[in-house]
Amino acid sequence: MSTPATQDARPAPPKRSGAATALGWILTIGLNVVAPIITYNVLTGDHGWSEFSALLVSSAWPVLDSVISLAWRRKIDEFAVVTLVFLVITAVVSLVGAHSARALLIKDSGVTGLFGLLCLATLLAPRPLMFYFGRKFATDGTPESTAWWNGLWQYEGFRTTMNRMTLVWGVVYVAEAIVRVVLAYTLPTKTMVVVSPIMIYAVLGALGVWTAMYGKRSQAEGERRAAEAAAAEAEAAAAP
Numbered sequence: 001m002s003t004p005a006t007q008d009a010r011p012a013p014p015k016r017s018g019a020a021t022a023l024g025w026i027l028t029i030g031l032n033v034v035a036p037i038i039t040y041n042v043l044t045g046d047h048g049w050s051e052f053s054a055l056l057v058s059s060a061w062p063v064l065d066s067v068i069s070l071a072w073r074r075k076i077d078e079f080a081v082v083t084l085v086f087l088v089i090t091a092v093v094s095l096v097g098a099h100s101a102r103a104l105l106i107k108d109s110g111v112t113g114l115f116g117l118l119c120l121a122t123l124l125a126p127r128p129l130m131f132y133f134g135r136k137f138a139t140d141g142t143p144e145s146t147a148w149w150n151g152l153w154q155y156e157g158f159r160t161t162m163n164r165m166t167l168v169w170g171v172v173y174v175a176e177a178i179v180r181v182v183l184a185y186t187l188p189t190k191t192m193v194v195v196s197p198i199m200i201y202a203v204l205g206a207l208g209v210w211t212a213m214y215g216k217r218s219q220a221e222g223e224r225r226a227a228e229a230a231a232a233e234a235e236a237a238a239a240p
Helices: 018-046 051-058 060-073 078-094 101-124 129-138 143-154 156-186 189-238
Strands: none
Touching: 018 051, 018 060, 018 078, 051 060, 051 078, 060 078, 078 101, 078 129, 101 129, 101 156, 101 189, 129 143, 129 156, 143 156, 156 189
């Protein structure tokens, strides 16, 4: 007899709270994106701080976000943790080597490459990185929606989707870093200064579109398999 886990008959998500979602995203974007960028630019541009010092101070904002999340929802915000790790990686990379234009371009590749390795490393953890990213984007952070997302892990199709997404993000970012390092040594610096940010945003955009499309396709496939399994069970029960 089939079980819900093997059928991949996933439950529908609970109704989302619009106010909780909006407030959660305001805090997330403000403390993990806007505040670190402003802090970094002010400290390096107006006060002459080093990249390393400015990045470390900027990392205080994701820490604050985690504290707020812990006090408000009694759980750590994984998005803030990843942002913090990313800032620390960037700070460490900023200490390595000379500060020529080419060296700075290579350091950018080091940051994205290390992020790719982080994605791959989480495949060995109980949950891959995209599971936590998905929970951030697919829920409003309330206990009900979080419990719903966590419960999806019991379904084989969902686990495969999360692992495959994490694998693709990791491989693509490692490959992107290698390609940018090679281009930094083969293209003129003035050309690479233009190409490098284009590559960063193009890869991120492509991964975002692929992730959304693959997620929807995987969900539809899971629902199709569940419907077929339910129909087969109904036929078996009706048979004399």
